[in-house]
Amino acid sequence: MNNNILCIGAGYVGGPTMAMIAYKCHDVNVTIVDINQERIDAWNSDELPIYEPGLEEIVKERRGKNLFFSTNIEQGIIDNDIIFVSVNTPTKTFGHGAGYAADLQYWEKCARHIREVANSDKIVIEKSTLPVRTAAAMARILEHGSKEIKFTVLSNPEFLAEGTAIDDLQNPDRVLIGGPQNEQGKFAIEKLAAIYAQWVDDSKILRTNLWSSELSKLTANAFLAQRVSSINSISALCEQTEADVSEVAHAIGADKRIGPKFLKASIGFGGSCFKKDILNLVYICETYGLTECAEYWKQVVIMNEYQESRFVARMLKAMFNTIAGKKIAILGFAFKADTGDTRESPAIKVCKELLQENAIITISDPQALKSAKKDLADVSNIENIIFEPDPYKAAENAHAIALLTDWKNYKKLDFKKIYDSMEKPAFFFDGRNHIDSDMLYSIGFNVYTIGQTQKTHL
Numbered sequence: 142m143n144n145n146i147l148c149i150g151a152g153y154v155g156g157p158t159m160a161m162i163a164y165k166c167h168d169v170n171v172t173i174v175d176i177n178q179e180r181i182d183a184w185n186s187d188e189l190p191i192y193e194p195g196l197e198e199i200v201k202e203r204r205g206k207n208l209f210f211s212t213n214i215e216q217g218i219i220d221n222d223i224i225f226v227s228v229n230t231p232t233k234t235f236g237h238g239a240g241y242a243a244d245l246q247y248w249e250k251c252a253r254h255i256r257e258v259a260n261s262d263k264i265v266i267e268k269s270t271l272p273v274r275t276a277a278a279m280a281r282i283l284e285h286g287s288k289e290i291k292f293t294v295l296s297n298p299e300f301l302a303e304g305t306a307i308d309d310l311q312n313p314d315r316v317l318i319g320g321p322q323n324e325q326g327k328f329a330i331e332k333l334a335a336i337y338a339q340w341v342d343d344s345k346i347l348r349t350n351l352w353s354s355e356l357s358k359l360t361a362n363a364f365l366a367q368r369v370s371s372i373n374s375i376s377a378l379c380e381q382t383e384a385d386v387s388e389v390a391h392a393i394g395a396d397k398r399i400g401p402k403f404l405k406a407s408i409g410f411g412g413s414c415f416k417k418d419i420l421n422l423v424y425i426c427e428t429y430g431l432t433e434c435a436e437y438w439k440q441v442v443i444m445n446e447y448q449e450s451r452f453v454a455r456m457l458k459a460m461f462n463t464i465a466g467k468k469i470a471i472l473g474f475a476f477k478a479d480t481g482d483t484r485e486s487p488a489i490k491v492c493k494e495l496l497q498e499n500a501i502i503t504i505s506d507p508q509a510l511k512s513a514k515k516d517l518a519d520v521s522n523i524e525n526i527i528f529e530p531d532p533y534k535a536a537e538n539a540h541a542i543a544l545l546t547d548w549k550n551y552k553k554l555d556f557k558k559i560y561d562s563m564e565k566p567a568f569f570f571d572g573r574n575h576i577d578s579d580m581l582y583s584i585g586f587n588v589y590t591i592g593q594t595q596k597t598h599l
């Protein structure tokens with residue numbers, strides 16, 4: 142068995158993760174394959190298909206040396222004995238479990254493909270987030286061939302967050318490897334652990350059984366999202382009571398048992414994982430008849446949707462209950478700063494609701510305008526949308542600004558200049574509590590932040 146690595150799926154997870162392995166382990170050849178030719182071409186070009194600080198540097202350093210991008214999946218399977226599968230596992234849109242369960246068709250196709258093409262023993266690693274016990278199904282598919290080949294299925298979920306992927310990969314809190322608790326499984330776990338051990342301390346490499354590993358990934362995302370929904374529920378209460386959600390978050394976060402992270406009230410969480418993984422957890426709980434557990438986790442998603450709609454309702458109410466024909470500048474469309482990713486971004490729902498009210502929206506974002514165009518392609522009044530990279534131009538003659546992504550460069554904008562160019566009264570709705578509200582108010586804006594009392598001149 143060789144040490145060469147193949148990764149099927151060159152997305153937000155597969156791309157950076159494998160680039161980091163190639164960067165840290167020069168003695169290992171890493172090949173990333175994908176069915177999408179355009180994506181592979183982009184990985185081989187000067188403009189990578191995803192924006193992630195620090196990624197370009199490591200890809201450019203290793204590409205062509207021990208890091209390769211290709212669409213030749215068959216050759217990849219033949220040449221490499223360690224195979225990561227990092228294809229997408231979206232929420233099912235059809236049939237049983239539609240809207241909740243994970244759609245495993247791509248994963249299953251990959252397993253069958255590996256079985257057909259392989260002519261030596263393989264370690265097959267789940268990098269995609271999958272429902273607990275998927276590995277068992279995959280092992281059954283792989284072992285169902287006529288060839289005398291040993292397949293070992295491991296689970297090695299990825300905990301990187303977008304925008305900080307490179308740092309998260311370089312200094313992970315932990316690396317989790319789950320595998321069968323037999324000799325063959327333990328051998329495979331140690332083979333994978335040895336790769337990570339080239340830059341991660343062994344005490345941080347956790348070895349578990351397969352099911353614990355699969356479930357830990359879903360649970361980690363559910364816990365993180367739950368914190369955001371919890372503080373967002375308190376933000377609604379703060380807006381009614383003159384309590385300030387950032388003061389509450391600071392006060393509770395000082396308790397070591399709670400801790401300060403993931404307590405930032407916002408317009409809501411987005412990203413490809415939180416909602417999908419929670420719904421998946423809900424589905425699994427239901428499958429096992431655990432209705433109360435399912436309902437408990439479902440509420441995290443319901444609270445998030447409430448927070449997005451509440452934001453738009455507040456805008457509408459503040460602007461005299463009508464925004465028809467009014468220009469609204471949207472600052473930020475990505476689901477968080479430092480990424481061009483807009484999957485499940487709260488901005489999608491906010492913009493669609495504003496368009497339903499016949500507002501004219503001008504969307505600005507340093508990285509996500511291309512994706513934003515795709516996300517809003519299906520709205521009926523598309524002529525009411527303007528895409529404008531320059532935030533100053535986006536705000537010209539606008540009645541309101543809605544800040545939806547906490548890009549650092551927005552803090553440096555000249556808000557006096559922006560205010561002067563806008564219609565009056567000018568409104569500022571800060572969905573991230575990102576800009577100094579006292580400063581905005583002193584310039585003349587009517588300021589609405591999350592979980593704080595509004596500051597208005599009206």
Ligand code: UDX
Binds near residue numbers: 151152
């Ligand atoms: C995805 C899932 O969202 C996440 O839950 C999981 O943990 C890892 O995979 P991400 O990398 O962000 O995360 O997805 P995406 O950017 O869509 O990348 C998946 C890639 O797999 C795409 O480039 C797609 O073309 C490719 N793919 C998909 C294949 O190569 N073969 C397939 O059969 C299906």
Ligand code: UDX
Binds near residue numbers: 303369406408414
């Ligand atoms: C998440 C997990 O953090 C990561 O471990 C997992 O591998 C993938 O899913 P990601 O979705 O990339 O990562 O970003 P994350 O930083 O977790 O933010 C998710 C969303 O929650 C963003 O929209 C962010 O703005 C929001 N958020 C986060 C808040 O609103 N408040 C917070 O305090 C933290």
